[in-house]
Amino acid sequence: MNNLAYIYKLWLSVAKTSGKLTTSDVLLAAKRLVEGHSDDEITVSIDEFDKFAKNISLDETLEYLHNIESSKRYVILINLFMVIMLKNINNERVNQKQITALKEIYKKLSVPYLYDILYLLMNKKYTKAHKLLDEHSPNINFVCFDQNAKSEINQSFEQYQVRFIILKIDDFFLLLNSHSHDLKIYSYSNKNKLTLPEKCAEFKIEPYDFITHNVRDHSIYYLDKNTFIRITNEKEVIYLDEDVLVKLFSPMNDKLFLVSEVKELDKNIFQCSIAKDHIYNIKANHLFAGYSKRHAIVKDVNFNIFEGELVAVMGPSGSGKTTLLRTFVKQAKILKGELLIDGEKISEKYFHRMGYVPQDDVLIKDLNVFDNMYYYYRLHFGKDKSDAEIDKLISRQLQNLGILEIKYKPVYKNGKFTISGGQRKRLNIALELLKDVDLIIMDEPTSGLSSLDSENIIKELKKITLLNKIVIINIHQPSTSMYRQFDKVVVFNEYGNNIYTNKSIEVLKIFKLVKTEDAYLFNEDEESKEDLECMKCDKSDPELLLEIQADEKSNFWNLFSYLNDFTEKK
Amino acid sequence: MFNNPISAQISYQTRRQFKIKRYERLNLIVSFVIAPLLAWLSAFIFRSDTDLVQNQAYPNFLFFMLISGVFFGLIGSVFEIINDRRTVQRERIGGVSIFGYYISKYYVLSFFGLIQTILYNVIGMIFLNIPVLLVAFNSLIMFLVVVVSISFGLFISSLTRSNMIASNLIPVLIIPQILLGGLIPYSHMDKSIYMWETNYDKAPPIARIMPIKYAYESIITGNIAFTRGNNEINDQISQMVDYLQDNQFMSIDKESFISNFKCSFCNKTWFYNILVIISYIVGTFVLGLIIFYRRIFNG
Numbered sequence: 001m002n003n004l005a006y007i008y009k010l011w012l013s014v015a016k017t018s019g020k021l022t023t024s025d026v027l028l029a030a031k032r033l034v035e036g037h038s039d040d041e042i043t044v045s046i047d048e049f050d051k052f053a054k055n056i057s058l059d060e061t062l063e064y065l066h067n068i069e070s071s072k073r074y075v076i077l078i079n080l081f082m083v084i085m086l087k088n089i090n091n092e093r094v095n096q097k098q099i100t101a102l103k104e105i106y107k108k109l110s111v112p113y114l115y116d117i118l119y120l121l122m123n124k125k126y127t128k129a130h131k132l133l134d135e136h137s138p139n140i141n142f143v144c145f146d147q148n149a150k151s152e153i154n155q156s157f158e159q160y161q162v163r164f165i166i167l168k169i170d171d172f173f174l175l176l177n178s179h180s181h182d183l184k185i186y187s188y189s190n191k192n193k194l195t196l197p198e199k200c201a202e203f204k205i206e207p208y209d210f211i212t213h214n215v216r217d218h219s220i221y222y223l224d225k226n227t228f229i230r231i232t233n234e235k236e237v238i239y240l241d242e243d244v245l246v247k248l249f250s251p252m253n254d255k256l257f258l259v260s261e262v263k264e265l266d267k268n269i270f271q272c273s274i275a276k277d278h279i280y281n282i283k284a285n286h287l288f289a290g291y292s293k294r295h296a297i298v299k300d301v302n303f304n305i306f307e308g309e310l311v312a313v314m315g316p317s318g319s320g321k322t323t324l325l326r327t328f329v330k331q332a333k334i335l336k337g338e339l340l341i342d343g344e345k346i347s348e349k350y351f352h353r354m355g356y357v358p359q360d361d362v363l364i365k366d367l368n369v370f371d372n373m374y375y376y377y378r379l380h381f382g383k384d385k386s387d388a389e390i391d392k393l394i395s396r397q398l399q400n401l402g403i404l405e406i407k408y409k410p411v412y413k414n415g416k417f418t419i420s421g422g423q424r425k426r427l428n429i430a431l432e433l434l435k436d437v438d439l440i441i442m443d444e445p446t447s448g449l450s451s452l453d454s455e456n457i458i459k460e461l462k463k464i465t466l467l468n469k470i471v472i473i474n475i476h477q478p479s480t481s482m483y484r485q486f487d488k489v490v491v492f493n494e495y496g497n498n499i500y501t502n503k504s505i506e507v508l509k510i511f512k513l514v515k516t517e518d519a520y521l522f523n524e525d526e527e528s529k530e531d532l533e534c535m536k537c538d539k540s541d542p543e544l545l546l547e548i549q550a551d552e553k554s555n556f557w558n559l560f561s562y563l564n565d566f567t568e569k570k
Numbered sequence: 571m572f573n574n575p576i577s578a579q580i581s582y583q584t585r586r587q588f589k590i591k592r593y594e595r596l597n598l599i600v601s602f603v604i605a606p607l608l609a610w611l612s613a614f615i616f617r618s619d620t621d622l623v624q625n626q627a628y629p630n631f632l633f634f635m636l637i638s639g640v641f642f643g644l645i646g647s648v649f650e651i652i653n654d655r656r657t658v659q660r661e662r663i664g665g666v667s668i669f670g671y672y673i674s675k676y677y678v679l680s681f682f683g684l685i686q687t688i689l690y691n692v693i694g695m696i697f698l699n700i701p702v703l704l705v706a707f708n709s710l711i712m713f714l715v716v717v718v719s720i721s722f723g724l725f726i727s728s729l730t731r732s733n734m735i736a737s738n739l740i741p742v743l744i745i746p747q748i749l750l751g752g753l754i755p756y757s758h759m760d761k762s763i764y765m766w767e768t769n770y771d772k773a774p775p776i777a778r779i780m781p782i783k784y785a786y787e788s789i790i791t792g793n794i795a796f797t798r799g800n801n802e803i804n805d806q807i808s809q810m811v812d813y814l815q816d817n818q819f820m821s822i823d824k825e826s827f828i829s830n831f832k833c834s835f836c837n838k839t840w841f842y843n844i845l846v847i848i849s850y851i852v853g854t855f856v857l858g859l860i861i862f863y864r865r866i867f868n869g
Contacts, residue, residue, distance in 0.1 A: 329663050330867070351663045362656045366590040375586040379666045382574035382582075410593075435664055 007076050008049040009061045010105065014084055017097040062108050071172040071222055077106065078176065078220045081118045085218075113137055121165050122178055122218075141168045143248050145231065146178075162231050164215075166223075166240075168249045173223040173242065177215045180231075184308065184468070186210040187227045196241050199228065204436065208400050212466045230468070279341055279353045279438035280307050282470060286337035289320075289327040296335050297323040301498040303490050305472070307438065310458075310465045310485060312504070313474040315492030321474035322359065324490075325441050328472075329356045341439075350439075352380075355432025359443040361424045365412035369403075369419070369427060370394060372411065377434050397433050401426040401460055422453030429460065440464065442473040451479060458482045483508070579667050583674035591678060598682075601646070605686035608638050609693035622699050623802045629790060631698060632708065633753040635690060636785050639712040640744055642686045643719025646679050648736045651727035651862065659866050668866055672859050675724060676717075683716035703796050711789045714847045718781045719743075721851050725858035728865055750774075751782040781850045788843030795840055 065073050084098050099115070106114045113136040120129035126144050133140055146163045162180040166173055177183055186203070188194075188210050194202060203210055215221050223229070228241035240248075287301040298320035305311050313321045326332040327339060328346065339346045364372055373394045377385075385393070398404040403426050406419050417424065425445055432440050445461065446454035458478070461471045462485040475482070483489075486504040493499045500507060591598060612634045616627035625631075651658075651672075658671050691709045694700060700708070722743060730736045750756075756763070756774055763774045777783050 331659070352665050354663055356660060356663050358656060358660065360656060362660045364586075364590060364654075364657060366593040367586070371586075371589060375582055375589075376661070378582040379579055379586075379661060380574060380664045382578040 005049050005052045006056075006061050006064050007079075009053040009056055009058070010065070010076070011080060011083060012053050013058050013061075014080065014098055014101040014105065017101045018095045062105065065109060070170055071174075073109070074167075074169050074174060075220055075222055077109065077111065077114060078118060078174065080105070081115065082218045082220065085119075085122065111137075118176075121176065124163075124178075139170050141249055142166060143168075166245060166248070168245070173245050175215065175221040175223055175229065177217055177219055177221070179217050180215070183215045183229070183231070184466070185213045185215055185221060185223070185227050185229050187213065187224075190226055196228070196239055196243055199241065200239050203230075206396070207467045208396075278307075279350065279470065281305065281340075281342055282439065282472075283340040283343075284337070285340070287327070287334065287339055288336035289323055289332050289334050289339075291323070291332055293333070293335060296496070297332070298327075298492065298496045298498065301337070301490070301501075303488070303498075303501045305470055305488060307468045307470055308465050309470055309487040310462050311470070311472045311488045311490065312478065312483075312486040313472065313490045313492065314476070314478075315474075316494045317476065319492040319494050320496035321492060322443050323496075324492075325356070325443050325472065325474055328354065328439075328441050352435070353438045355435055355437040355440045357428045357432060357440070357442040357445070359447060361428060363411050363424060363427060365417075368408055368410045369398070369406050370408055372427065373397070373431060373434060376431050380435055393434065394430075397430040400433075400463075401430050402456075403427065403430070420453070421449050422457065425449065425453075425457050426460065429457075429464070433464070437469070439470045439472070442471070444475065445473050446475060446478075446482070455479065455482055458485050461485075574665070576667050576670055579670035580674055580677075583670050584677050587674050587678040588681075591682065601642070601682065602685065602689065605638070605642065605689040606693045609635070609690040610697065612638070613694050613697035617698060620699065622701075625698060628698065630753065631694065632789050632793070633751065633786055635694065635708065635712055636715050636751070636782055636789065637744070637748055638690060639683075639687065639715035639785075640719045640747055640782060642683055643679075643716040643721075644723045644740055644743060646682060647675070647720040647723025648726050648740060649733050650675055650679070651724060652730060652733055652736060655865065662866060668863055669859065672724070672862055676720060676855070679720045679724075680713075680717050683720060684713055687713045687716055701797075701800075704793055707792050707796055708789060711785050711792065711844070711847075714844065714851070715782065715785045718785075718847055718850045718854065721854035721858065725854050725861065728858050728862035746776075747780050747782040750777040750780050752777070752786045781847055784843040784846045784850075788840045788847070791843070792840035 065076065081102065084095075084102055103112070103115050106112055113132060117129055117132055117137075117140065120126075120132065121142065121144075124146065126142075126146070129142070133142070143166045145165070162183060163178040164180050164183060165176040165178065167176055175185070188199060188202075190199070213221070213227075223242065223245070225242050228239050231238050231240075282303075282305040284301045284303050288296040288299050289301070290297040301324060303311070313324055315321050323332045327334060329351070330348070334346075341350050364375075367375070370391075374387075374390060377390055377393070395404060395407065398407055403419075403423050406423055406427075410418050411424070411427075412418065419427070429440070429442070429445075440461070442461070445457050449457065461473065465471050465487070478486075483504060488502065489504045489507040490498060491500045491507060612631055616625075616631035616634070618624070618626045622628060654671075658666075658668060661671075662668060687709050691700075691705050691712065694708070695702070695705045726736055726739050726743075730739065750763075752773070756777065757770070759774075761770070763776055764770060765775055767775055773783065
């Protein structure tokens with residue numbers, strides 16, 4: 001039996017103190033407890049763990065934990081805290097029995113203060129946590145990166161959208177993510193022993209060489225030598241690797257616990273603040289847009305998009321999806337409201353950080369794939385790279401998008417395209433990636449493609465967002481698997497009203513509710529009842545969005561918009 | 571923006587345009603074959619005598635040479651921008667200059683126009699025994715006509731949204747130039763084409779807006795001016811001009827023509843007309859560019 005079985009036993013002993021366990025308890029625990037374990041380790045089913053747990057005592061488990069590496073032990077213990085606390089948060093109550101059991105385990109493993117420290121940290125009581133650590137545990141220290149924390153010089157870090165803590169325990173570092181917006185950690189083999197600035201530069205050139213790890217809220221991540229954290233705001237990108245962390249926790253800085261103060265002390269350690277004009281956030285506030293001053297095509301659009309998000313704009317034909325996308329590149333006018341990039345009104349100064357791919361293929365038919373890309377690069381960047389370097393760059397982009405084999409193929413020959421629709425879409429994406437833009441806007445990237453090609457394109461776009469880029473697409477009819485890739489969905493009705501914007505799963509949930517109510521209230525025929533039954537069986541097909549939008553008979557959307565506004569105000 | 575200087579952008583745009591043209595190999599071959607073919611055809615038709623001095627149809631050859639220039643320029647340019655508009659719109663977002671794109675079109679189309687001009691004139695020289703100096707001058711005027719036609723073609727290409735509309739506009743630009751370019755005497759035409767003008771000794775106002783008229787006037791007067799040393803040719807061409815002048819060919823008053831020594835008049839006129847053509851080129855370039863900017867920005 002591997003580590004996970006012992007972890008499971010540990011969790012079970014704590015969780016069971018509160019009575020009956022549900023499937024969701026087990027799933028939640030399983031998700032958190034396998035954090036930081038490789039796929040090879042996670043091979044045993046929960047049934048087997050269960051059998052194992054019955055045959056082993058808690059004392060044996062604790063003894064096992066005593067004997068493993070301290071870094072692993074801390075990861076398990078803190079994960080245990082997260083699972084228990086998360087469950088309690090979800091239930092909106094604190095289960096004292098579980099907490100007592102947890103504290104007992106910490107006591108037996110000679111870390112009696114751990115619960116209190118973690119509790120204080122998660123509740124943003126950093127000063128108290130620091131005092132407690134000073135009193136009890138010289139082997140633990142922490143630095144806090146908190147969007148809301150204020151230092152003595154009263155600097156807020158709100159714009160970073162992060163709240164995480166770096167714990168230094170003995171000589172290793174753990175990242176405790178309280179609540180950060182899509183925090184990502186990257187690992188890199190670093191065979192050439194690159195310094196941090198070199199790694200940063202490499203990240204810009206060869207981002208796909210870095211493995212991306214998403215760090216969930218309320219989880220812990222062990223930071224090894226090959227990993228680094230990347231956090232951004234609208235002004236800068238901060239990279240933290242082990243070297244930086246060692247400096248952060250150096251003895252002379254032992255009183256520090258806020259990132260603002262750390263930054264004040266040694267600006268050089270954040271020397272990788274390279275992308276000063278990086279697009280980090282896009283926000284629309286009651287945006288009305290169209291082509292003439294008198295007629296708005298899209299109305300009252302509201303969204304808030306962050307880097308690393310794949311956003312789908314959905315709605316029926318003629319609802320203004322394309323107009324919204326064109327507003328970004330000034331091909332449609334803003335009539336009312338505002339469209340903000342990193343808090344500033346959108347302007348041409350951001351254009352070089354944006355890539356816009358219209359619905360039709362925008363390729364030069366009379367050139368081959370390589371020449372299309374070569375001249376696209378040269379026109380934007382001039383002579384900053386040699387031909388050999390550009391060749392390499394082009395090959396890499398094509399390779400990443402799986403179309404390297406068409407590198408020297410003509411786009412068009414003898415009156416027909418020689419590369420497929422999917423390949424052309426990918427090539428269009430590759431052109432934008434050459435520019436290393438932060439925001440890619442694609443108008444109907446899947447139109448005219450087979451379902452397989454469409455799914456692959458969406459997967460590629462999702463992969464791009466892992467490089468902290470924002471991708472906004474409009475799409476008419478995504479499949480379920482495509483829909484799952486979206487982080488956010490902006491929904492329009494047939495009149496161009498932005499009726500709802502939220503995380504994709506939330507949108508689906510609310511539309512399900514809408515459907516149920518709609519069917520129940522307005523269409524009480526047999527067919528609708530069958531639909532209703534199907535809703536109850538938890539069908540989660542995004543076509544639902546279209547089905548509901550297509551119902552032109554009901555004046556439902558106005559009512560829905562009204563109710564939505566009303567609820568928000570409330 | 572990406573801070574790629576405009577000079578570098580023009581250079582890469584031009585290279586890209588050349589590569590595109592090279593890719594259309596068949597089209598390129600056809601256009602290079604057509605020029606000498608048309609030259610041979612018109613030289614064959616307008617060769618009343620193998621001796622240029624005795625060739626009464628030489629001005630007609632010159633006129634159709636210029637019409638061919640209009641044709642080459644328009645055909646080469648009128649579809650160019652329509653198909654590229656979306657590409658330019660996309661590249662503009664990344665800071666790629668619209669001006670750079672537009673001027674590179676000029677460079678490339680003019681280069682191919684120059685080759686066609688040379689081919690045309692070389693064939694004409696061979697068949698009509700035209701002296702080298704006149705061939706050089708004729709080539710210059712024809713080239714200017716090609717460029718002004720490219721300018722018009724790109725203007726139309728910026729203005730229209732479809733190839734169909736653009737191709738329908740080609741005859742609208744070519745036919746009036748044939749009719750009012752000066753070869754057909756204005757006295758044979760309906761007087762209403764003079765509109766407000768009462769002096770029928772002058773070219774009618776509508777003819778004065780035709781660039782081909784200035785080119786034809788320039789090529790004829792230039793031919794006289796450059797053959798001053800060769801009295802036979804000079805007289806022959808002068809007679810033709812006199813013939814044309816009697817029919818109100820010249821845009822300048824008959825009196826000023828008579829009061830001046832012929833050659834000094836011609837000396838002035840060919841040069842003056844070249845300036846007019848150049849102003850046409852500049853004017854249509856600017857206008858086309860403005861239209862193109864509007865089209866790109868307004869989607």
